Amino acid sequence: MPYRATERTEARRTATRERIVGAAHELVAGGGFGAASVAAVAARAGVATGSVYRHFSSKAELFAEVFRRAAQREVDAVAAAPDLATGVETFARRALAGRRLAWALLAEPVDPVVEAERLAFRRAYRDAFRRVVGDELTAAALVGAIGEVLVGPLSPTRPDLDEDALVADLVTLCKRLEA
């Protein structure tokens, strides 16, 4: 039995895989899923395009994982908030700090396989909000309202945007939703 996977080769394999996921994440955060072609991901990760397929059976599978990880990070941050105002502020601050990523997670059109992850993501977000607000519908409205205000008309970069004021207004607005 000439070859057997060893700890070191296993680690190397995992490292390459992580490098690919990381490169994909950076591209998504920089220009959305649309800017992340397999060729671009491979180039950024420093591997050949074919190598990506040694770790993921398809582009959709790779990006589903990228989406899942990024979304989980966001949801965790909001879920850790003790009250509505803090949750809203966390959501907003993080989204404004990475608008492209927020847009990719919330609104960008994506492959059906990735879309399935988004569904789970939205549900998780609503659940996070529902723990502090009353019902499901209010939680959904919160996610929608915050999303529209943030990644909608305001998303094209405006250097003149007063983030603090926006966040404050948004929190006020969201409090009103909390019956």
Add this chain to the structure above:
Amino acid sequence: MPYRATERTEARRTATRERIVGAAHELVAGGGFGAASVAAVAARAGVATGSVYRHFSSKAELFAEVFRRAAQREVDAVAAAPDLATGVETFARRALAGRRLAWALLAEPVDPVVEAERLAFRRAYRDAFRRVVGDELTAAALVGAIGEVLVGPLSPTRPDLDEDALVADLVTLCKRLEA
């Protein structure tokens, strides 16, 4: 000078153009912009694919027009509402009656040229709501909240959905946003 456009040929030309726009609209209303290929539009309109290009210089231009018309119809309906509750109800009823179309107008990823129309569309919607509610931000939140509740998690067809109850809840929710 052997040939000159006449009223009749002009009318025929317009009619064909309208047929193409109509076919495109139907396809979008049935399956979103993604389901509307130039070939499919041409087939439905009863013309050859090449003929579409006699009336529109590109696919994007055709769909920008489709979007603009559909969006205007929606905005007009909401703008005619005398108060917030009526406006919200109008928005919701119409969206629920044509979920695919609502999704295409509100959230589906589209060509940049069409996206520009969407930007105008959202602004118009916010303006319509702003006339009855106080400020810009509240109006944006309304559009987002309604959109999320309607075309978000609820969009996959559910025959068991109680529309009346949903609309009633939504109106209640939106009234809270109205400071």
Add this chain to the structure above:
DNA sequence: CGAAGAGGTGAATCATGATTCACTTCTTGG
């Protein structure tokens, strides 16, 4: 070292769908 299995490569191939274009078919007015 040598065989076997695994990872890596990147040019070639495929798939999808928009766009073009050489050609045919109307329309019109002389």
Add this chain to the structure above:
DNA sequence: CCAAGAAGTGAATCATGATTCACCTCTTCG
């Protein structure tokens, strides 16, 4: 009817980008 200017046609062409694959190189262990 004829010439000239549209409009119509749809198969061929292009563009883009994912996926494959024949061929290397590296690791492991007898």
